[in-house]
Amino acid sequence: MKPTLVFPISWAVTALAVCIAVLFFWLARNNDPEDYRKSISGVREIQQLAADWSIETARVRSDPLADFDSLAAFIPRMDELKQVLLATIRGIPDIPNRLANDVSAYVNAVEAREERIERFKTGYAIIRNSARYLPLAASNIVQSPNVDAALSREVSALTNDINGYLTAPSDAVKGRLTVALERLGDRAGSLESPLPDHVANFIAHADVLLAQQAPTGELFSQATSSEISDLSAQLVEDLGFELTRKNQLSTSYVNGMLGAAGVLLLVWLVAGAVRLRSASAPAPVAAAVTRAADEAVDRDATSPPTHAGNGASGDPWAATKLLMSHRILSDSVASRLAGAAREIGEELDALREVRDDFSGARAANGDALQSVVEQGAQALAQVRERVGTITDMADRLSEFSRAQGDVSYTLLDVNDCVREVVDGADAERVAEVTIEEGTVPEVFASKAEICLMLEKVVENSLQAIADADKEQGELRISTGADADRASVTIIDNGVGMTPETRARMFDPFFAQEENRTGVGLISTSHLVEKYGGTISVSSMPGGGTVTRIQLPGMAEG
Numbered sequence: 001m002k003p004t005l006v007f008p009i010s011w012a013v014t015a016l017a018v019c020i021a022v023l024f025f026w027l028a029r030n031n032d033p034e035d036y037r038k039s040i041s042g043v044r045e046i047q048q049l050a051a052d053w054s055i056e057t058a059r060v061r062s063d064p065l066a067d068f069d070s071l072a073a074f075i076p077r078m079d080e081l082k083q084v085l086l087a088t089i090r091g092i093p094d095i096p097n098r099l100a101n102d103v104s105a106y107v108n109a110v111e112a113r114e115e116r117i118e119r120f121k122t123g124y125a126i127i128r129n130s131a132r133y134l135p136l137a138a139s140n141i142v143q144s145p146n147v148d149a150a151l152s153r154e155v156s157a158l159t160n161d162i163n164g165y166l167t168a169p170s171d172a173v174k175g176r177l178t179v180a181l182e183r184l185g186d187r188a189g190s191l192e193s194p195l196p197d198h199v200a201n202f203i204a205h206a207d208v209l210l211a212q213q214a215p216t217g218e219l220f221s222q223a224t225s226s227e228i229s230d231l232s233a234q235l236v237e238d239l240g241f242e243l244t245r246k247n248q249l250s251t252s253y254v255n256g257m258l259g260a261a262g263v264l265l266l267v268w269l270v271a272g273a274v275r276l277r278s279a280s281a282p283a284p285v286a287a288a289v290t291r292a293a294d295e296a297v298d299r300d301a302t303s304p305p306t307h308a309g310n311g312a313s314g315d316p317w318a319a320t321k322l323l324m325s326h327r328i329l330s331d332s333v334a335s336r337l338a339g340a341a342r343e344i345g346e347e348l349d350a351l352r353e354v355r356d357d358f359s360g361a362r363a364a365n366g367d368a369l370q371s372v373v374e375q376g377a378q379a380l381a382q383v384r385e386r387v388g389t390i391t392d393m394a395d396r397l398s399e400f401s402r403a404q405g406d407v408s409y410t411l412l413d414v415n416d417c418v419r420e421v422v423d424g425a426d427a428e429r430v431a432e433v434t435i436e437e438g439t440v441p442e443v444f445a446s447k448a449e450i451c452l453m454l455e456k457v458v459e460n461s462l463q464a465i466a467d468a469d470k471e472q473g474e475l476r477i478s479t480g481a482d483a484d485r486a487s488v489t490i491i492d493n494g495v496g497m498t499p500e501t502r503a504r505m506f507d508p509f510f511a512q513e514e515n516r517t518g519v520g521l522i523s524t525s526h527l528v529e530k531y532g533g534t535i536s537v538s539s540m541p542g543g544g545t546v547t548r549i550q551l552p553g554m555a556e557g
Contacts, residue, residue, distance in 0.1 A: 046085065050110065053078070169214045415479055434477070442553060
């Protein structure tokens with residue numbers, strides 16, 4: 001090739017490469033996965049707010065002196081989160097119709113929860129008012145000067161029976177009390193004044209309690225159920241799948257831009273070499289290019305092993321469950337390390353193809369072009385050798401994390417693991433511990449893994465209680481069954497967490513304190529996902545934390 005043609009051809013190739021890079025940039029910009037990340041964050045915020053709302057509803061119901069302002073305070077924040085989520089979803093141009101419909105159904109479910117809480121608030125206000133005035137109405141009858149002993153006993157017995165019905169409502173008791181009230185109303189017409197008015201007032205309050213108690217109790221159950229939590233988990237999973245697909249496309253587009261940049265670099269290296277050869281100074285230039293390439297390769301190729309070395313460092317693990325945590329963390333590091341190695345390898349393959357294209361023009365371009373191509377091939381070979389070292393290191397980490405020879409599976413009772421974890425953590429030294437064991441379905445799992453899963457949550461709760469520096473720490477653990485799933489609920493009165501901390505609590509190496517590693521709860525999250533379970537966390541700063549784990553049980557044959 002004539003030296004005078006080198007730069008015009010280089011500029012033409014540059015223009016083509018820039019056009020390709022701009023195309024990939026445009027595709028990457030229109031494939032921005034940020035909206036999916038915002039949607040997932042929005043769903044998690046709604047899930048957390050709904051859980052906090054349920055806790056507040058239960059508190060209001062259990063406190064006869066509580067007002068309802070705290071329940072109403074959740075409505076503006078929930079409406080804001082719903083609108084933000086819908087606006088984000090509508091702003092995604094190519095969102096699948098199925099996913100858009102799922103989001104609409106999810107928002108409708110949240111609105112249904114709001115409507116149930118509003119109806120519960122109204123119904124419970126009526127019940128609480130009548131329950132407060134029923135004893136007063138009965139007292140007016142019993143203390144009336146012209147009341148007979150039989151009427152006094154009848155009203156006292158009805159008052160006790162109605163109070164019992166409020167504790168455990170049933171259709172049979174309601175029917176019996178309704179007949180008794182009708183009989184009392186018929187008798188009131190023959191009584192002397194003011195007894196008829198007192199009896200009518202008593203019957204009015206009793207009728208309200210009989211009519212409102214069962215529907216209001218059903219509304220309370222619906223308003224505090226795990227429906228929103230379950231729907232949130234499913235929607236986050238669906239959005240996460242689309243986010244992964246978007247991230248893969250973005251990676252491809254970025255790789256395309258990097259490939260175009262690599263082509264430009266190689267083209268101008270060749271152009272420079274040919275130009276310098278025409279000036280009779282090929283050797284110094286070739287040597288300079290070689291030194292620059294070697295230095296760049298050395299700098300780039302030494303970083304991954306240093307990172308891998310840091311990631312692998314740490315104190316030795318002495319116990320089986322700690323070794324299990326180490327393996328889980330090793331698998332996470334290995335996956336990320338192998339992914340990085342694969343991406344670098346793909347870029348090098350693209351550059352190798354460019355090198356092969358230029359190799360076909362050796363004869364026409366002369367010795368200088370051949371020298372540059374050979375030097376580029378040598379540099380690529382060195383980088384690929386280092387990438388191979390990284391890949392081998394990742395494979396070794398993966399093999400180590402899969403070496404689970406000490407894990408055996410059996411049908412186990414989660415209650416056994418709860419007792420073992422509490423005893424092993426010496427929890428009573430930090431807090432007053434209450435264990436409420438319910439009947440749970442058996443779980444087919446490794447006892448060591450289930451104990452590790454619960455141990456990390458209990459340790460987190462005990463640390464939160466210690467950080468709160470309260471006179472009396474409380475840790476309550478209850479087990480039960482939710483359909484065919486085993487459920488474990490862990491409640492503490494520790495320092496609690498902010499929404500930002502809750503959003504990142506399962507991220508590797510995330511810790512609120514500098515002297516903590518931030519690798520504990522990743523084991524819990526990993527094992528819950530491994531067994532097909534779910535974990536939900538409700539917490540407010542200074543208000544303690546509620547963690548609920550559900551695991552699929554074995555159906556009875």
